[in-house]
Amino acid sequence: MPRPPGHGPGYEIKRQEIIDTSAALFAKKGYASTGIAELGTATGLARGALYYYIGSKENLLVEIQNRVMRPLLVSVRRIAALDVDPVLRLRMLSQTLLENILARLDHVWVYEHDYRSLKGANRTRLLRQRREFESLVEELLVEAMDDGSFRKLDPRLATLQFLNMHNHTYQWVKPGGDWDAETLSREYCATLISGFRNPTYHVDDLEDRMREYLAQRQTPIPGLTSPAKK
Amino acid sequence: MPRPPGHGPGYEIKRQEIIDTSAALFAKKGYASTGIAELGTATGLARGALYYYIGSKENLLVEIQNRVMRPLLVSVRRIAALDVDPVLRLRMLSQTLLENILARLDHVWVYEHDYRSLKGANRTRLLRQRREFESLVEELLVEAMDDGSFRKLDPRLATLQFLNMHNHTYQWVKPGGDWDAETLSREYCATLISGFRNPTYHVDDLEDRMREYLAQRQTPIPGLTSPAKK
Amino acid sequence: MPRPPGHGPGYEIKRQEIIDTSAALFAKKGYASTGIAELGTATGLARGALYYYIGSKENLLVEIQNRVMRPLLVSVRRIAALDVDPVLRLRMLSQTLLENILARLDHVWVYEHDYRSLKGANRTRLLRQRREFESLVEELLVEAMDDGSFRKLDPRLATLQFLNMHNHTYQWVKPGGDWDAETLSREYCATLISGFRNPTYHVDDLEDRMREYLAQRQTPIPGLTSPAKK
């Protein structure tokens, strides 16, 4: 999203650095409680220079939201459209979701806490994206019920359990902490699928099937780490 | 936390009303983005009168946090100490947690989103209470592992799954909406226990055991709805 | 235009004083070049208190414009509708226009110089009022042509001469200066009517007819000084 014409080559780089720094500060103190002056101190720029790069404070918030939502939606749309069984797709969706969360923890904090500070069109767009994401999850769950893998559940309630389990993770996970996305995804899915599955559905080989599937693909799925090849 | 000594009889009542109104506003717009002027409009009081009752804006936040944490901790401590099997206690803890969330949805919004605006001692105390709550959950989960109900799990990871599932509920539940605490608790626990249980542990009669236990108690557990008696 | 409910009795008074002071400053330095801080110094109020009264800087500009346009339009509409010959009505319109200008010289400065700082609806409304005023003048001139008092002139060009002559007065007239509205109006009209009149039209008794008319009226015309009675 390049800004007015006539910016030097370093502009976009510095701009991205400023967004990084801002996300960290917003995550720590909250968007509304973080002043432009603080951002200036943190970036080493005077207020005027800051505005040269950011346009407005709300703009910063928009960029942070985009950094979270854009790559996530790309990955999730791709995974949802794959031609494999829905439970496997859910497992992959779970992992890319957690990878996205862990990769930008502070962005996700801001994303979850401060979207209410967005106004007008920015807010509308964000809510639309959220709804699309939730729909993709719900559709996968319904597919799994339809093909007999899962019991007949209230789709909305199943979706919410899925989202609860994943989306709250940002609250306690720490960067460089004990858990990686793969571990968390495996555990979360084990729990959720145990709860959702039909007695006849066997969950035990899911991890193997995932590994196999990813190993066999020629092109990697963006936003989903493929297992290291031997 | 009554303020200046010597208040008339209506003081505390009006004070509580103000906190109610504030919680609703904070939940809708965010603590930092809600001004004292707005609180004045909403309560029908001039700024001066407002301060007569509230002392300071941060004070309001403290009261809201207390309203969430105090009754919850009372209930949860009581349940954790009951002399029944740990899985049943978890089930009851789950339900009281959800009852608390549903009973004060807007307070919980504020509690989850704006505790970072607390400073100094207020903040410390809140974090201590959170940690106590989480410990109580974790200890119950460990008990259940120790008595063979649950598999050997990483206790922290099991705790976090439990908390994820419950604590994110405030994000989408609506007052007077489709789900009550009992339904949600039953579903959540069904999922979680399916995931955590030893293959040998039978979960099917949990709901019956809970009903039985509560029916047989002479004194109700505060913050946990007893089943209607016939 | 009372502001939010709950203002004391002195509020409106002080508010009007602030508008007075602001008009003087804006007239001297220009709207865009006068800062809120200066208004504060001039009114003896801190910036915050200023906003308690004014709402916004643009609001101040709106009020100033209103103070000019409202009473002027009231008077001019009233005069245009009188049942006397159009040249006499023009003479009276001229005088009330000049009385309005002289009465609020600094307001008129602001009105003429800074209306371009108004935005949106405020600007639209102002332009509409200007156009109405000009139309009333033009219609009177046309009436005077139709009844044979004036030659056949280009109505627009005649209007503009009338307006040029009057509206530029604010540029050099000084409060408490040498000329009053009656003198100016008499001179201006003498010149204009000499230029506009049909050779057959006699202008010499206009001043007498005006005095007579005003003396004979029972109710004074707002915004038009009646001659002192003997």
Added chain:
Amino acid sequence: MPRPPGHGPGYEIKRQEIIDTSAALFAKKGYASTGIAELGTATGLARGALYYYIGSKENLLVEIQNRVMRPLLVSVRRIAALDVDPVLRLRMLSQTLLENILARLDHVWVYEHDYRSLKGANRTRLLRQRREFESLVEELLVEAMDDGSFRKLDPRLATLQFLNMHNHTYQWVKPGGDWDAETLSREYCATLISGFRNPTYHVDDLEDRMREYLAQRQTPIPGLTSPAKK
């Protein structure tokens, strides 16, 4: 007023273009409300390059004022010194004044509206020029009274009528609009002279005398269009 010594050949040309563009912008939005950034966009130059040409924003304003005042004063001084009857000189002065206004409408807007933004010496010089111009007009009017063409009028009041009539024209005239300087001058002077003249003074042949005079001159008067020759 060329700036740093040693400029290339295109310097002055570009400089003049920048002043043109600035005058247009200042006229539309007001001097104080037009930013250097906007000037940059409008001229296609970056801020740095702009300053290479203009020195400072106030400098631009000075140049614009000069462009209005210099040629006008040159013409008016020349006309005032001509050896013809004062009423004819007034008629010519009127026309050159209007030609100057129409030729640089946006400059005149700025000249009339924003001279208060000038400071110190720049301001003083401008006011001196204005006063000189007004004196020249006043002296001509007095001459016309002295030679019996005009009645005995208050010289200041007559001057102000003359200036009102002409100087307000910029407010509504449009470039390429319906009226040219000659038409306006003829009409304005017809009105003013009708009002000012002695009953014995005949105004009817003024236009013929003007045409004759200009046709007979060998050298044209700068800033005053001579009639097309047959």
Added chain:
DNA sequence: TATGAATGAGACTTCATTCAT
């Protein structure tokens, strides 16, 4: 010549809080 980056003062405005009445 020309640029983009940077500055720092100052613009308008909001806000939690106090206090005389």
Added chain:
DNA sequence: GATGAATGAAGTCTCATTCAT
């Protein structure tokens, strides 16, 4: 108990200007 008025710090943002490259 309650009010409206006042404060002053801090908020976001704009702007004329400078300067290394």
